[in-house]
Amino acid sequence: MHATQVTDGIFRLSADASDLLFEAIWPIPNGVSMNSYIVKGEKIAIIDGVCGWDGVPETLYAQFDEMKLDINDIDYVVVNHLEPDHSGWLETFKTMRSEFQIITSEKGKPLLEAFYGITENIRTVKTGDTVDLGGGRVLAFADIPNVHWPETMATFDTKSGTLFPCDAFGSFGALGxxxxxxxxxxxxxxxxxxxxxxxxxxxxxxxxxxxxxALKIVDTLPVKIVAPGHGLVWRKNPKKIIDDYRRYASYSKGPCKDEVTVIWGSMYGNTELGVAPIVEAMEAEGVKVHVHNVPEAPLGDILASIWTSTGVVLAMPTYEYKMFPPVAAVLDELGKKKVLNRKAFRFGSYGWSGGAQKELEEIVTRHKMSWDFLEPVEFKGRPSASDLEVLKDRGRALAREVKAMVAAAPVIE
Ligand SMILES: Cc1cc2nc3c(=O)[nH]c(=O)nc-3n(C[C@H](O)[C@H](O)[C@H](O)COP(=O)(O)O)c2cc1C
Ligand SMILES: [Fe+2]
Ligand SMILES: [Fe+2]
Structure with missing residues (x-):
């Protein structure tokens, strides 16, 4: 990995990571990049850092050498966000150089102490504050709390119009x-x-x-480049990622795309018998269908497809008077991630009492998910031919409603 020039006086240092679970949960099949930026005025700032994972800070330090940047020339370390994927290197960095000033938000200061025992040489900033690096280079700051932690802020280089928003506008995918x-x-x-x-x-x-x-704040800035803490740096078309994020944020409440996500689990194949017919019926209506079998499918994949899906089909049997547990676990997580207002349908098999439906309703209500369900279909044991016909009907109805909702939704750029 090499340091690259973003624009005049701004350089990107980065390390790619793969073969790990991000936040110890999320598979990253295509890796992730962790970006850090050097901003040069008469004084030098480094904005964001990288995690302390094995080999990662060393990759960053090698890029300092490559740029012929003496570590002792760094005057400011701007910590936009304290999550250790960006701040984890601070501890080793401090052992290499102690005199730099840390710039962080007011809520960042106690976290610096909590995570790294750092209490000195900290300057807190809030929205509207600036730091003059000299040479016409002024960094301006804006709090963007809870994108992703409460202390998160964004830094804006007024000279080049480069926005450093840390986690906001980020993407997975290693970039080399x-x-x-x-x-x-x-x-x-x-x-x-x-x-x-x-x-x-x-x-x-x-x-x-x-x-x-945060988007409201960003919309007031003359942004020419978006340089996030993860993923692509947007120089040619910064509006693209800003508008994409505007759309992604709107997908929480939907409507999203002409897509349906099917999440199904089945112990002995009875519920499974309904999956292919309903998928075919929906596809025949022209919607894109994502199918995930649980517990095999990673939750990260399910979230990625449901996030853009206006419709959801849940298929699971009753298990010990409740929902088949892996589907219940996924539904619970969807509630926590605020996957709201979906057009939905549930079907499944049972043996004697049923009970899955009741738990499903409990979870959806508990998380205030406001999913609008078509009438569920339950069958005792194997589905009959007429059960399968009803499933296909429901699939067609769901697909049509999804298309109508998307067509009626206001266009978000
Ligand atoms: C471990 C286990 C627990 C079950 N618990 C219930 C139950 O509480 N109530 C019920 O009506 N059926 C229960 N059943 C029956 C299943 O719901 C039924 O066999 C169904 O057809 C399984 O569907 P599947 O083949 O899609 O897994 C249970 C089955 C198993 C294997
Ligand atoms: Fe984060
Ligand atoms: Fe991050």
């Missing part, structure tokens, strides 16, 4: 040494758009209101 949107083909940009949805739905989803508040 070609991290700029202007270096990507349309195909690569489409790939990274999926990685942005995966990142948003897995990491940021629970914070859509704070994202919308």
């Amino acid at each position: 040494d070609a991290p700029y949107d202007d270096q990507m083909s349309d195909e690569q940009l489409a790939f990274f758009e999926n990685e942005a949805v995966r990142y948003y739905s897995n990491i940021v989803a629970a914070f859509c209101l704070p994202v919308q508040k």
Whole structure:
């Protein structure tokens, strides 16, 4: 990995990570990049850092050498966000150089002490505050609380119009040494758009209101470049990722795309018999269908597809008077991630008492998910031919309602 120049006086240092679960939960099949930025005026600031995972800070330090940047020349470390994926290197960095000043938000200060025992050389800033690096380079700060933690802030270089929003506008996907949107083909940009949805739905989803508040601030700034803490740096078309995030934030409450996500689990194949017929019926109506079998499917994949889906089908049997547990666990997580207002349908098999339906209603109510369900279909044991016909009817009805909701929704750029 090499340091690259973002624009005059601004450089991106980065490390890619893979083969790990992000936040110890989320698989990152295509890796993730962790970006850090050097901003040079007469004084030098480093904005954001990288995690302390094995080999990662060393990758960053090697890039200092490559840039012929003496670590002792760094005057400011701007900590936009204290989550250790960005601040984890601070401890080792401090052992290498102790005199720099840390710039962070007011809520960041106690976290610096809590995580790293750092109590000195901290300057707290709030929205509207600036730091003059000299040479016409002024950094301005804005609190963007809860994107992703309460202390999060964004930094804006007024000279170049570069926004450093840390987790906001980030995406998964390792980038190597070609991290700029202007270096990507349309195909690569489409790939990274999926990685942005995966990142948003897995990491940021629970914070859509704070994202919308942050977007209001960003809309007032003359942003020319978006340089996030993860993923692509947007130089050619910064509006793209800003508008994408506006759409992703709106997907919490829906409507989203002409898509349906099917989440199904089945012990002995009875519920499963209904899956293919309903999927075919929905596809025949022209909606895209994502199918996930639990518990095998990673929750991260399910979230990524449901985030863009206006419709949901849940299929599971009754298990010990409740929902088949892996589907219940996924539904509970969807509630926590604020997957709201979906058009939905549930079907499944039971043996004697049923009970899955009741628990489903409990979970949806508890999380105030406001899913609008078609009438459920339950069958005792195997589904009959007429049960399967009813399922297909429901699939067609769901697909049509999804299309109507999307068609009636206001367009969000
Ligand atoms: C471990 C276990 C627990 C079950 N608990 C219930 C139950 O509480 N109430 C009920 O009506 N059926 C119960 N059943 C029956 C299943 O719901 C029924 O066999 C159903 O057809 C399974 O669907 P599947 O083949 O899609 O897994 C249970 C079955 C198993 C294996
Ligand atoms: Fe974070
Ligand atoms: Fe992060």
